[in-house]
Amino acid sequence: MSKFFIFLTFIFFINSYSQRNTLRGEGLGVSNVSDKSQKKVKDTTSYEKAPIDLYKIYTLQKDTTYVDTSLTIKSEYMYNLLRKDIFGLLPFANEGHTYNSLDFALSSKNAMPSFGFKAKHFNYLEATDIKYYNVPTPLTDLYFKTVMEQGQALDAFLTVNTKPNLNFSIAYRGLRSLGKYVNNLTSSGNFRFTSSYYTIDKRYFLNAHFTGQDISNQENGGIVNLQEFETSEDPFNERERIKVYFTDATSLLKGNRFFVDHSFKLNKENPNSLVFTHQFNQEYKFFEFTQPTVNERFGDTYTNKISNKTRYNHLYNKFGVAYKTKSYGDLEFFIDDNNYNYYYNSVVYDINGNITVPNSVSDRINMIGGNYTYLINKINVRLHTSQSITDQSISNIEASANYKLNDDYNFQFKYQKLNSLPNLNFTLYQSGYIDYNWFNNFKNEKLNQFEFSAQTKLLNVSATYKVLNDYLFFDNQTNNITELTVKPIQYDKTINYLSVKANKEIKFWKLALDNTILYQSVEQSDDIVNVPQIVTRNTLYFTDYVFKKAMLLQTGVTFQYFSKYYANDYNPLIGEFYVQNETKIGGFPMFDFFINARVRQARIFLKAEHFNSAWTGYDFYSAPNYPYRDFIVRFGLVWNFFR
Secondary structure, eight states, X not given: OHHHHHHHHHHHHHHHHHHHHHXXXXXXXXXXXXXXXXXXBOSSSOBOOOOGGGSEEEOTTOOEEEOOOOOOHHHHHTOXXXXXXXXXXXXXXXXXXXXXXXXXXXXXXXSSOOOOOGGGOTTOOOGGGOOEEEOSSOEEEEEEEEOSSSOEEEEEEEEEEEETTEEEEEEEEEEEEOOSSTTOOEEEEEEEXXXXXXXXXXXXXXXXXXXXXXXXXEEOOSBSOHHHHHHOOTTXXXXXXXXXXXXXXXXXEEEEEEEEXXXXXXXXSXXXXXXXXXXXXXXXXXXXXXXXXXXXXXXXXXSSSEEEEEEEXXXXXXXEEEEEOSSSOEEEEEEEEEEEEEEOSOOEEOTTSOEEEOSEEEEEEEEEXXXXXXXXXXXXXEEEEEEEOXXXXXXXXXXXXXXXXXXXXXXXXXXXXXXXXXXXXXXXXXXXXXXXXXXXOOOOEEEEEEEEEEEOSSOEEEEEEEEEESEEEEEETTOBTTBOOEEEEEEOSOEEEEEEEEEEEEEETTEEXXXXXXXXXXXXXXXXXXXXXXXXXXXXXXXXXXXTTTEEEEEEEEEEEEOOBOOOEEETXXXXXXXXXSXXXXXXXXXXXXXXXXXXXXXXXXEEETTTTTTSOSOOEXXXXXXXXXXXXXEEEEEEEEO
16 A cells, blocks of 8 residues: 555646646646637636546547536445446445446456456456546546545546647556455555557547556455354454454455557548557456465365466457548458467376366467448447457357437447357366366357337436356355355356336435336246346435535435345355355345535545444345445545646
């Protein structure tokens, strides 16, 4: 965490230096940004602020938004470690540990095999999660939030345009939280650096980033005796007195990535022109589980201490040529090269000396495909298709249409047909625990998915329908929570999944009631995809200006609930959730009381989380033997600095 404070000091120094330069009419004055803002600097001591919509944020898909310093109910929902609305995710007791998925529609899959260890990746920023910026003056974003015990969550970000066409950003997210239970410390760091550039004639565009991330969790395996938690009588109301399975186990996910996406337009004069594109991604990561004292819960071992380390190297190149027109849309053809090596430093032999589990899975996959985008009237159509040209039989077809009638009515439809390779930890895994060694040759997973969403003045609604074949999952072979022999399984039957989510905010005077409800249904021969039928979140809140309109105040109560179901349980050894059909969780209410305020660009948050925990019974769990959070008061802020 000391690295973070050094970084924070650096940001304040750069920000204050930029402010002094701007006030003097030097360096990054607003006059460098655009024609409509060139005359805002009136002299060397007085100036007008740049409009907020000039502080742009965009993704690789060129979806563009701008910096939002408002205080709305969405600000409340996004005030968490992931900095996004986590409706459909159920956090574990300690900040930054993991999340159980209540909304199966949130799960996604790529045609290419991923590293796996999905339970450890919620706080891991993928290449598509990185944002790029273009700002008229230096912009700083500071996030702070208290945690459960002995630590804090901090996220500091700075972006600056040294020229109108050249942007840099640097950010670091740091977390340390001891937690309330034994052996439950979380510690993580997410460093990212981005750069964006385009030539004055706008023929060449470049977006690049570097990330260095490490996510460390002490793993206690959950509580041993549920009665100790559910009675919560002295001394077990002090959570460190409750017995847990492991007292010295730790997991670590660490990765570095360098990413470049750039394009060059052949003809600068003609709007109908060829554009050459290239994308490069080089990433190394590993997942490590260490346990100095072996535990019989995972079965017999090869050694007297556990140190499992899974490594992954990934090199990706994508080359494309696009023809962009004003009248007929944009057409692109591409070929990509996906080279990966997933490996260990050992092999596993049987009693006859034959290798049963190799040390690596390596492959090189080439795909060809195309993209087409066309805007006709108010309908934006996008088509994507890709197919492997090497030995692997994988493919992806996507189609979407977006119809925006006006600012009040927007409709979207998506379809995807995917034939994908299994994640690599389904294929190969090695461990000091004998039962956790496997090498499989699974079939490809097949997915057909339909999505529809409508945003209207009356109601926001979205629906997802999935048809899954050859679905892969982890399953406990013992059907006993005290003995975990979890292995990957492929389901040979069809699974049909349907979800419908609706959202509506009702406003009256200075009061508002924001409602979100999710309905889910699964058709399957066996209980493989288990989901709660109903998930709901309802917030009643009051908003008004106080102190002669110097402060905007927002206060209210949020109610959350999901129906009982056989929730997936968490296995820290493999960093994955597994299917179980012995213990149901859910059916408990969660009430949060919050008071938020906004003073200029500073937003202050105070929340009493799960304040009803002692009144409604200690039967609340995030997974079958992992308790949800007790009542806790937390506070913090988000502060933006301009100039």
